[in-house]
Amino acid sequence: MKRIVSALIVAALLTSLAGCSSSETLTGTAKGFGGTVTVTVTREGDKITDVKVDAPNETAGIGDKAAAELPAKIVEANSTDVDVIAGATITSEAILYAVNNALDPETYPSTAENGEEEEKEPQQIAASDLYMGQGVVNTSRIGPGSDDTETPVYSFNQVYANALFDAEGRILTLNVDQLEVSTPNYDGASMPHFSGFPGQGGYNLDSDHDAVVDGKTEDTEENFTAEVASWQTKRERGADYVMGTGTWEEQMDKFEETFVGMTVDEVEDWFEKYCSDLNGRPLKDGSDKEEDKAKYDALTEEEKAMLADVTSTATMSLQDSHGDILSAIRKAYENRVALTDVKAASGFGFGLSTTARMGPGSDDTDTPVYSFNEVYATTLFDSEGRIAAIYVDQLEVSTPNYDGASMPHFSGFPGQGGYNLDSDHDAKVDGKTEDTEENFTAEVASWQTKRERGADYVMGTGTWEEQMDKFQQLFVGKTVDEVEEWFEKYCSDLNGRPLKDGSDKEEDKAKYDALTEEEKAMLADVTSTATMSLQDSHGDILAAIRDSLNNQVAIELTVE
Template identity: 60%
Template structure:
């Protein structure tokens, strides 16, 4: 009997324990969150059982297929496994990964991680400036970058970075307006979406190609002239890449605009001093309180509380480097000041800057029958009045050719390290060797690039230097709108080579076009061709397109000239 009572009591106790366990089982709840992805909103549904994340589902319809979609498919499982958002991002899909992580945090703690609001980009009023005299300067700083890293086959990634600055200064050297952009071009084994690519010249065998930006090489690029032309023609600057080129605290353009506004009112010496004092000696980025680099920690601690407060404001909007292997922005600004020229006008309503890249097949071949190729980057820096008429124009071209070109002083680009090309060392139209590019040769070539203006008197054409002829056209176009400049070019230059029409041409098309002009127009062209005969639109560079593009890129100025 006692045994039966004991069993009954135990059974009752077991039932009680089971009932208690059921009562105390952690509740299941479903939460939703949102983050800002590469193409728009990324939403997540998070299922929790007590403190444990048991399921995460992510949706991002506008994320790039094969890139952002990889993060949407793979990252939720990582978060469930870790029971945390402290997980590694999916390689090649950083932006979408960070959006998923933020969305999960927003679902779990919406107070600490509020839902991102739609960005409303307001047109900022230009900074009001006044000056007795205005000077305009253009600066270009080119750097070759080793990396970042290598692809999955161990082949390095390389890039070139052209930083260009269009700046206005007053008579005391203070910056009145500043516009900076960068053309970064990488080998096609780089996994970053939207990065402009260059595979090398035809005949160099192409380069490893990561087609879907997943850090896995898919093939080699085709080794053709068509691919060479297509790559160069498709290059976009960092500003042209727009919202697709984002950094930690916003787009590259937003961050560059912040620094530009901050430097207005400073001299280039003051810009250099600011950079030296307030940025990292390791990576050129603004100093931060929580840096893990001892050198940066020491530099930051030496600042005053006022300096630290100022830097806190800066890094709230701009954290990118002003000087690293991605480009020396400070050097380009200083170069713009060194190149400044006076602007003779009483009104400046807007400032425009543009780059147009053109591939060239030729001129000709070397004595081994290997073609010569070149790349021409045309930079146009313009100032316009309120009616859109040019009041100042500065055009320059960076032309770089394969090293089998026999012209002395021509800047060379022989390709990326590991690639080779015929080399005419003494410019006698005979090949002396095959140049195999090393890291050192690559960087030295890029850092030695000179524009046509920088080449000075060494770059001569039929009727004077390139600079003299370009100066003539710049003066000729003052007072015109870009539409009028296009019309002038269409009417008065050859449809074959872009050069001003001349009497006595042996080309039937040019002769017919010239003969249709009035006597007054022919007299005007005679004046032009006595000084300037070079082409305005050919494979050496589309100058007209660059001027037009500078107008399309114009930004308003609030500048009073006393």
């Protein structure tokens, strides 16, 4: 009887203590896909009772799904040891890390951008003649290996090189970035994914990155759109892209620093002399590869010291299946344009925008046409944030049932059955593309930007290249805010194209009629050459220009 009474007393005390346990509210932050993710965690004793997420810069339809669904999982598990939300990996991991940061900030310091990072000194650049170039190189990759169901992993890799050159072709400043897009069975946490096109069945998904497949991605147009919109470059992945030595960004910065002052020929000579013939990586002392050891031992002590400095930070390959950095730099030089009107600049930026497109329509077997579109903007800014020079290009990659003669194609990954092919561009399907690794490799290698397609990319008015050149001429002297304001005032709300007289669309006619005669004359000059949209399913040119502003690096450029 006494034991029963004692038990009742203990139970009552515990209940009383639980009722008196203090509730605390903690805040944590982490770096998400588009910016800082902030969480507010309510805890009573050791139990998490509520989690609220503020993630205003995450991608709509992707990041907000993670923000809506993850808190309940965390509360139910009383832990961050929960599965991420499929298709929203980066935001999910940011939320989980932010909760850990709130609960244990010493073990989990915030990764959010907080403005405390020491800013680099602007690079001093002086030249008598100035050229700007942009190069894009695409390669495919088989592997690494397969998942636990023996389904292969594949990826395509795009290297973007943006540079300023002097009259002798020497590199004045260089910015290289890269996009690696893998099948979603790759177990890397921050890797951008692509499951193929809708109708191809999705692809094996390792949602929690434990090297065990959890199922398949959704075979929907919504997932296709979300995946393409979520692609991040290796610089955007930042601290998440950890390598054997530092991060990808830190390694690339070291190579850029090494190459400034060289011509592209000299960069290629440097690679030939100081990098491995086996894997394209800078040589290091102590290699167990006979070829690398012999090549290293033949160097002078001064050359070995230079390499030791490089490899203290940069050890990755400059030319392998991960990406062809050398060829991208070469292409930037080959694409260079003279900047005759630029006298000074204080910022140099590269921007990328990726969008998915449904259509146009379907082929003659009612199989839909799909494409993904990437816009690249390389921009020089003056000290007031005005555009001093700009170069925009675009890559549109379509399913091979699109009947455009020069359109770059992608059939999905090997094993997905290929895709309907209109080989003679007569709007009739002739069969299917080969479902082979060889075709996958050939398709990716053949991708050309719209500038590279040149006269083959004919539009209602001239070529794509001629239209883009006209817009670039128009944007010089404007801030990015002013470019966006110009678009808002002078372009259609229906299709993003510059307004023209005589539209049969009521909204466009009303917007055009409200302009002054001077504004109408300006638009007539623009639309004599440039009539395409600046923001539609073909590509978001405005977003790429904005991204180049956000990504700019400080320079102090003077042109004599």
